[in-house]
Amino acid sequence: MIAVLRCLALSLVLVVGAALAPACARAAEEAGARANAIVVTGASGEFAADAIAELLARGVPFEQLILVTRTPEKLASYAQAGITVRQGDFDRPESLPAAFEGGKQLLLISTPGENAAARHAAALSAARRAGIRHVVYTSLTNPVEDNPATPARAHRLTEEALKKSGMAYTILRNQRFADALVERGAQALAAGEIVTNSGRGKWAPVARRDCAAAAAVVLTTGGHEGKIYDITGPDLINERDFAELLGDIARRPVRVLEVSDTAYMASLLQAGLPKPEILERASFGVAIRDNYLNIKSDTLEILIGRKPRSVRELLETNKARLLAAPAPSPSGPSK
Numbered sequence: 001m002i003a004v005l006r007c008l009a010l011s012l013v014l015v016v017g018a019a020l021a022p023a024c025a026r027a028a029e030e031a032g033a034r035a036n037a038i039v040v041t042g043a044s045g046e047f048a049a050d051a052i053a054e055l056l057a058r059g060v061p062f063e064q065l066i067l068v069t070r071t072p073e074k075l076a077s078y079a080q081a082g083i084t085v086r087q088g089d090f091d092r093p094e095s096l097p098a099a100f101e102g103g104k105q106l107l108l109i110s111t112p113g114e115n116a117a118a119r120h121a122a123a124l125s126a127a128r129r130a131g132i133r134h135v136v137y138t139s140l141t142n143p144v145e146d147n148p149a150t151p152a153r154a155h156r157l158t159e160e161a162l163k164k165s166g167m168a169y170t171i172l173r174n175q176r177f178a179d180a181l182v183e184r185g186a187q188a189l190a191a192g193e194i195v196t197n198s199g200r201g202k203w204a205p206v207a208r209r210d211c212a213a214a215a216a217v218v219l220t221t222g223g224h225e226g227k228i229y230d231i232t233g234p235d236l237i238n239e240r241d242f243a244e245l246l247g248d249i250a251r252r253p254v255r256v257l258e259v260s261d262t263a264y265m266a267s268l269l270q271a272g273l274p275k276p277e278i279l280e281r282a283s284f285g286v287a288i289r290d291n292y293l294n295i296k297s298d299t300l301e302i303l304i305g306r307k308p309r310s311v312r313e314l315l316e317t318n319k320a321r322l323l324a325a326p327a328p329s330p331s332g333p334s335k
């Protein structure tokens with residue numbers, strides 16, 4: 001009798017165990033995912049949207065993501081899908097401990113404007129205190145001391161702070177995004193000309209989505225700690241090459257007017273652009289003219305395992321937007 005009871009009890013354990021096994025495995029998987037959580041900052045921005053899509057495409061489970069933004073309401077759809085969305089603002093460092101809690105890796109997406117270096121320093125210090133192990137930072141090509149591009153200084157200071165932070169790091173020095181060339185190309189086609197202060201200087205525009213794909217690779221594969229990667233597009237071009245491409249795609253000539261910095265800024269002022277944007281655009285023109293952005297690398301192709309998108313591909317893909325009538329505005333170096 002006792003043997004029968006023992007046997008029944010054992011059967012019960014086995015049956016219940018078999019029923020619970022998938023649930024237990026799922027719970028263990030979720031716990032594992034949470035233990036390797038990736039925090040993405042600036043999560044409502046365009047770069048973040050691409051990075052999140054790339055991380056999910058690489059099989060990162062929802063439970064492994066923590067999205068940090070100043071405006072969680074903009075990310076309601078992610079929250080509804082089961083992804084953790086938290087409020088966090090680098091200008092309010094007190095909001096960051098709760099925002100970063102439980103994170104193991106941090107994708108620190110650079111922020112725009114004058115206070116960027118101080119903001120990023122606040123984010124790094126909070127990240128270290130929260131136990132973040134590895135920070136991936138979106139920097140800029142060649143952020144050396146004399147690079148005239150206005151955001152270069154904040155990127156350089158952030159890189160320095162990151163190297164001293166004690167956390168593992170990977171720095172992604174993104175070239176300027178090629179995506180902005182669609183709007184600029186549309187304006188150039190409408191005006192029939194490109195006005196520029198960048199002379200014959202060259203740069204290697206890179207698709208933002210490809211930069212985001214590189215970030216996702218770095219966050220999901222090993223061997224990237226302590227590395228600084230130049231993330232560039234596949235072609236070095238200047239404004240004449242750009243005009244030629246536009247003319248070729250639209251079958252309309254586009255001429256290039258090389259002007260002085262003052263004349264260029266005056267044209268942007270006339271078009272009604274805000275002063276900080278005028279200064280930033282003009283500073284990038286100088287940086288390109290003086291060859292600070294004349295850097296092309298195959299690192300992106302190696303990281304993402306395919307050819308990065310070329311400017312021609314990006315323009316062809318967006319041909320309808322390129323040929324649509326744009327708001328009248330000059331077409332200097334864009335954001």
Ligand SMILES: NC(=O)c1ccc[n+]([C@@H]2O[C@H](COP(=O)([O-])OP(=O)(O)OC[C@H]3O[C@@H](n4cnc5c(N)ncnc54)[C@H](OP(=O)(O)O)[C@@H]3O)[C@@H](O)[C@H]2O)c1
Binds near residue numbers: 048070089090111138
């Ligand atoms: N390489 C290039 O050509 C190029 C071009 C443009 C920009 N960038 C750089 O790349 C970054 C991302 O580009 P993007 O196209 O995604 O720009 P974006 O859409 O304008 O996003 C800017 C991001 O900065 C975040 N941010 C601003 N102030 C913040 C603060 N106080 N605390 C925390 N986050 C803050 C915002 O996050 P929330 O609103 O979600 O809080 C937002 O997602 C830019 O910020 C800039 O540094 C590079």
